[in-house]
Amino acid sequence: MGSDLYRAIIDGILYGGVYALMAVGLTLIFGVLDIINIAQGILVVLAGYLSYVLSVHLHIDLFLGLLVTIPVMFLIGVGIQVLFMRRLRGRERTSMSLLASYAVMIIIEGVLYLVFGPDYVQLNASYVNDSVRVLGFYLPYIYLYGFGLAVILVTALYLMLYRSGFGRSLRATMQDQTAARLVGIDINRVAALAFGIGVAVTAVGGMVFGATNAFNPNSGYDLISRLLAIIILGGMGSIGGALVAAVFMSVTEAIVDIWSPTWSVVVFYVALVIVLTFRPQGLFGQREARAQ
Amino acid sequence: MSGGANSDSGRVVGIMRWRPGRPALSGSARNGIAAAVLMVLAVIFPLVITNPVATQIGVDTMLFVAATVAWNLFSGFTGYISLGHAVFFGTGAYVVGIAAQDWHITGDMEFALLPLAALAAGVVAVPFGLIALRARRHTFVVITIAIFFIFQLMAFNLAITGGSVGIPAPFLTWAPETFNNPFYYMALALAAGVAVLSWLIRGSRFGLQLRAIRDDEGRARGLGVRAMHVKLVAFVISGVVTGLVGALWFFFIGQVLPQYGFDPLFDLSVALMAFFGGFGTLWGPILGALILEPGEQYLTLQVSNSYASELVWGSLFLLVILFLSRGVTHVAGEIATAWRTRRERRQAGPQPVGASLAADVAIPRPEPGALSEEVLDKRATAD
Numbered sequence: 001m002g003s004d005l006y007r008a009i010i011d012g013i014l015y016g017g018v019y020a021l022m023a024v025g026l027t028l029i030f031g032v033l034d035i036i037n038i039a040q041g042i043l044v045v046l047a048g049y050l051s052y053v054l055s056v057h058l059h060i061d062l063f064l065g066l067l068v069t070i071p072v073m074f075l076i077g078v079g080i081q082v083l084f085m086r087r088l089r090g091r092e093r094t095s096m097s098l099l100a101s102y103a104v105m106i107i108i109e110g111v112l113y114l115v116f117g118p119d120y121v122q123l124n125a126s127y128v129n130d131s132v133r134v135l136g137f138y139l140p141y142i143y144l145y146g147f148g149l150a151v152i153l154v155t156a157l158y159l160m161l162y163r164s165g166f167g168r169s170l171r172a173t174m175q176d177q178t179a180a181r182l183v184g185i186d187i188n189r190v191a192a193l194a195f196g197i198g199v200a201v202t203a204v205g206g207m208v209f210g211a212t213n214a215f216n217p218n219s220g221y222d223l224i225s226r227l228l229a230i231i232i233l234g235g236m237g238s239i240g241g242a243l244v245a246a247v248f249m250s251v252t253e254a255i256v257d258i259w260s261p262t263w264s265v266v267v268f269y270v271a272l273v274i275v276l277t278f279r280p281q282g283l284f285g286q287r288e289a290r291a292q
Numbered sequence: 293m294s295g296g297a298n299s300d301s302g303r304v305v306g307i308m309r310w311r312p313g314r315p316a317l318s319g320s321a322r323n324g325i326a327a328a329v330l331m332v333l334a335v336i337f338p339l340v341i342t343n344p345v346a347t348q349i350g351v352d353t354m355l356f357v358a359a360t361v362a363w364n365l366f367s368g369f370t371g372y373i374s375l376g377h378a379v380f381f382g383t384g385a386y387v388v389g390i391a392a393q394d395w396h397i398t399g400d401m402e403f404a405l406l407p408l409a410a411l412a413a414g415v416v417a418v419p420f421g422l423i424a425l426r427a428r429r430h431t432f433v434v435i436t437i438a439i440f441f442i443f444q445l446m447a448f449n450l451a452i453t454g455g456s457v458g459i460p461a462p463f464l465t466w467a468p469e470t471f472n473n474p475f476y477y478m479a480l481a482l483a484a485g486v487a488v489l490s491w492l493i494r495g496s497r498f499g500l501q502l503r504a505i506r507d508d509e510g511r512a513r514g515l516g517v518r519a520m521h522v523k524l525v526a527f528v529i530s531g532v533v534t535g536l537v538g539a540l541w542f543f544f545i546g547q548v549l550p551q552y553g554f555d556p557l558f559d560l561s562v563a564l565m566a567f568f569g570g571f572g573t574l575w576g577p578i579l580g581a582l583i584l585e586p587g588e589q590y591l592t593l594q595v596s597n598s599y600a601s602e603l604v605w606g607s608l609f610l611l612v613i614l615f616l617s618r619g620v621t622h623v624a625g626e627i628a629t630a631w632r633t634r635r636e637r638r639q640a641g642p643q644p645v646g647a648s649l650a651a652d653v654a655i656p657r658p659e660p661g662a663l664s665e666e667v668l669d670k671r672a673t674a675d
Contacts, residue, residue, distance in 0.1 A: 036430050087614050094430050095373045099567070100613045102375075102560055106606030113599035221556060225441040228434050236431060263449065269442040273423055276435060280426040 004258050007137055012251030014143040015212070017150035020246035022205035022223070023230040024154055024239055028161075029198035031174045031237035033191050035085055035097040039105040041224025043199055046108055047073050047206025048215055052121055062125050062207055063145065069203040077199025080104055081192045105220060112217035120214040123207065146208035153204060154243065157197070161239070170194055174237070226265075229272050235285025245283065323574075327487075330578075334480055338473050345593075347472035351544055353585040354479035359537045359558075360565045360577040361486045366530035367563075368572035369499060370523055371506035372425070375559040376436030379443045380531040382553035383416050384409035384538030389459035389548055390452060402462045403478075406539055413535020414528050421527040425520060428509070440554065447550035458549035461542055475544045482540065483578075486533045491574055493526075502526055506572070561588075564609050570621035579621060 026040045037043075047069055054065040084104065088096045131138040161167040172180040173190045181187050209215065209223070230249055234241025249268050256264040275283065334354075338347045359381070367373050388405040391397070397405065424435045447453045464471070493499040501522045504512035513519045542548050565584050570576025588605060595601045616623065 103606050103610035110599050110603030229438050232434050266445050277423055
């Protein structure tokens, strides 16, 4: 029993890192643009399919393939922002952007169904099924690599946000768009890049997700509901909150999974609802921070 | 970006549209005539067109009219966009399904369970609203989505809901050629009832409070509106109607599965129809559902590949959001106003600007004839 529990906690932390990465992208887009990108889940699935095509048809290693999929996902993100999100105006802009990204999700899902069909696929490589023995636990390499990559990327995002000139522009835009524009920040460029970066992280998320789960075009719904739950629990726009909430979700799920696999997801959502009852702004969110 | 009062200008124009353009006929009289004509057409529809495929589309359309008007009654009036109304839809369907199964209710008697669906949806709406309505704007939207997924997961996982097998409805031994008609009239009655309710609410003190919350919740609260109470009441009313729609749909389809009882596309469709017709207006959701639901069904019949129709539907939705987000009724109303203004001016001949303004509507504007969204937008951005 005890070792089951440790095992669940370790699994939860490793897997939580990957969710954290996807959620950080989502919360970054929200923080800068005031947009909730509902399409994030299906973009993860799209990235999974890109990795799948690269590894199955072109025989490119999954991690090497990231060199292709990350720029591709970045460009898709920039494209969505420039083509659709930028056009939305008015007071209901945030709600509209939500609906627009919902529509983008439906479109991408339709395209994926047309191209790949409803059958489940899974990414494969030598390290997907192999594991290493650490302190008496067998840890699959893919989880370790995925976690390592997630940590590196989240750190890189953090450094970019807090230690670079571009990060300063980003944060300035997050705080006040009008003021940012007044001090000479090209907010259209910042917005497009932020959306691009937020979507680019799904390349890594999609690859690890695809290697550890069988997925089909319908998997986007499950992903986006988890990601949304993570960023609400962490507090919308809070990157640290997203990290904590992602790990909390994975660990809770892994622990409940020991007793009842069917209820493991529900327990997390129930925890979310309980937290929201007492803190509507989430764990690390600011109350009515961006009220206009 | 002009995060400002874009929709404020929309509101002004929206009110203006109902003002008397021709003194002979007031706006409410025209509304009444339009409603009566529409109602007569709706009542005779299944008598004239008896093709079961057409009447089946008719049933679905009326169900969506009811659901969209109910959604708009909460989301459109308060500005809180709910993407969790499928919770009520599914609750209505499942509750009558489980009750019919457990109490061995068969045949026509199933319709006696409809009040139960309304009650269950209302009971679910109270805690749902108490949790979700504490958050505003996008956080509210996301919480409704999260709660929706909880319900879908429960439907998949609970023993009482039959898991992924779902629940069958009592079998109806009606003649196949007229099977759809009773459903059509029940759905029509529900749709007409909720439309009247929506009209009554919009004109009432309660409706004004809702719209005050939509415009500025902080100020409304300051003026003494008990915001949480008012929002919750609207949410529950909206949920109860949606629950009834779900129960009727369940009886009509004959079965409920978790992914159709709690269907994310339901929320999306309802929101799309309301936005397409005109978010927060009286006629918008009705017209939106009347145009889009048959449109979608026709599309599905034409495009045999359901994935392709999903693609087309998503693209259409995106186009509506990008270019028609203020609704066809709004755009049509604007065109009509511009046309009427031009005609009046032509009849009156050259006149001082002030006079032509007085004849029209009391909106200050820089130049006559320039009552375009652009001008209003610019002014809205300026302040």
